[in-house]
Amino acid sequence: MNTNRIAVLPGDGIGPEVMAEGVKVLKALAEADSSFQLEMTSFEWNSDYYLKHGRMMPEDGLTTLKNFDAIFFGALGDRRIPEHIPIWELIMPIRKNFNQYVNLRPIKQLPGVKSPLHTEGPIDFYVFRENAEGEYSNMGGRLYQQMPEEIAIQNTVITKKGVQRLARYAFDYARRNDVTKVVNATKSNAIIHSMGLWDESVKAIAAEYPGIEVEDAYIDALAAHFVQRPESFEVIVASNLFGDILSDLGAALVGGLGLSPSANLNPEGDFPSMFEPVHGSAPDIAGKQAANPIAQIWSAALMLEHLGRKDLSAVVMKAIEQVVASATTLTPDLKGNARTFETGDTIVKQIHQQM
Template structure:
């Protein structure tokens, strides 16, 4: 039996609930199709741990993570810890430490989901977010703190290496899709240095992909395209900040943040990649049993694809679509189903399909 070692970091808030649900459907999947197995190891890296011990990640933790095939991550964020500490000390420390420079966020309206967008059936996008530099490089500082002339700087950092590799990744993604279309999102009319470099390298790389149809949109303009003409978009590539924002819009237009997945990829395979739903800690619903686990399930599908388990990925996605298409939906989609009810239904669908196949 082929076995994949998965590091599990539920983190904070509803992350614990949806990642537990995700583990259950993955375990059901391999029980039903026993040619593959998973070895899970849970890590208590959370804001609770930070408050108790002063660290999100213990000494040697990053080195231990290197031994795993993938990381299944829930959420980070607490009302008791400043956001910049929780984000930089956990999620970004892993992303940057493992050079997970390609953030991939697919968006489409799943069966049975009602979007507030009139032409939501036209949404079938993959947003590629540069995940290692740009606006979130951490370059900057503060001086004269607390004084009237205090100054804070946040310097966007763009390198030729970082820009070229994310553009090539995006072009390869576009090549793998039927429409072979790639939209460059930028703000080079106002940001005349790093963003102009971003644009120039895109068009340099485009020469190596003549089969891909390209277009360029400013980040403010692309939000209107997403709402008014969603059919114009397919694969989108953008900087760290810009893609962060438009991918949340994409999730909302697709129905809810609760169903959206993310992959933080180290394409070379030198380090493990990390997979997480995008909804965050959601402390307003933590512990109520109503968190939507679909985002965690779709994230697990992406993890399976990355691990080379395409057939298992398709089986899990089919079960997810069957359940959500039946109308069994969480409150964020207008339904009344609990996290457990949705999880049990997806597990039952997996078992039923495996029984029929046998």
């Protein structure tokens, strides 16, 4: 029987608080199902670590993480250090060095959660975001700093291979789930070179999937359609920046970032994949047990599915849906007055009832 080795990085701010609930859920599953063997190792690689050591993780940090089956990540960000440091010294090295080129973000309206919009039906779609290159590439620089003629150049990196492997993953998902249309987020009418290659690469993959339509949608119009008819989407393929923005907008339509999980996937399994909530470290409420742990717990459900335990993932999702629908132990972001650990405890209780 295989043991699932999970690296746990709680992070900053509310990260440790919501992570405690995610870990609690995983332990409850392991206790209830003897076939689910679990070994979790926690790493306090966060802003405190940076202030003490001058770096976000040890020099051999990636080598250490490579030996795990998955990475369970919290949230990063601390007012004592510049915002780009945690991103470019911890999150990005993991995503890029571990070739986690698919960023999967579910946008799903749970029972009992009202969207701020009037819609014709429930909102339930996936954003497949390119996660290894695109607009978030550390290529460029600044010249003549602090001078009137200062120049900043930030390069976008789009490769045919990078786009096609993401598109293939999204179209495979669409075919498995009987989705008949994939929306391609683009802006090739104005960004003619990088987005031109993006469109061509997506369409080359779409040609391999007869019966699945690909619809090009300019990013500005697509943002408007999110507001006008979000229930009409099922699968969206987007670049790093476009996917980031669209998925946050989508989260706002289904209850906010507290209900927004994500998966950073290396589909081939050559490296561990990473699972984390979309929200940040929220330092204004850190330590108050006011944060919503559902995004972290939902990220655990995505991790379970990736590890081959769709059965346990379904148990977690049913528990989340039951707790949200009952509206008895919800955190302040969902107009409740429960504390973080109380929401987690209720989800665990629902899990035990199912198992």
